[in-house]
Amino acid sequence: MKWARIRSSVIATTACVITVMSVVAGGADEEASPIFGVKIPAGYRDWQMISVAHEAGSLNDLRAVLGNDIAIKAYRDGTRPFPDGAIIARLAWKYVPSDENNAIFGQIQSFVPGPATNTQFSVKDSKKYADTGGWGYGQFEDGKANRSEALMQTCFACHARGNKADDFVFTHYTP
């Protein structure tokens, strides 16, 4: 009788600990992209510029592509495939006219970054991400990982259509 009670309380405590552990783990997962587990790399906003671009159409954004030191060195040395540890960040903002600047010019010619849309990362790890050309992907909105697996499946599906010689990266280094 007594043992039965102790045993059931041990079982209840274990179940409780497991629940707490999985809630904590679930919380951490929310910071990471599904499938790839990519998190926002610390200090990415200070990385060096690879290039910039403007997407028209429904995206209508301005974007900056930045690289960590490993990615920048690979770009400058022409090293392909990118070495493990290379990370490329794509920041994007709505493409908006600047009333402030246009008042100075006297005509609408200045377009600047408006609100941020999303930030994407391509992370090179040839072993961990062997099935997707060695690249892991993540997309973040307001600092939170987009948790759509379907979205994550589009990343390499489309990047794989790029040149293998460019290691499935579209952006070229802008001197």
Ligand code: HEC
């Ligand atoms: C429909 C095709 C397509 C899909 C889907 C796509 N990309 Fe891209 N991606 C591109 C193209 C094309 C560029 C270059 C765009 C430009 O510079 O105008 C690009 C650029 C990038 C860059 C800058 C480095 C590079 O490869 O040029 C990153 C980082 C990136 N994409 C990550 C992602 C992530 C993460 C996802 C999934 C959430 C994703 N992409 C989905 C086509 C795609």
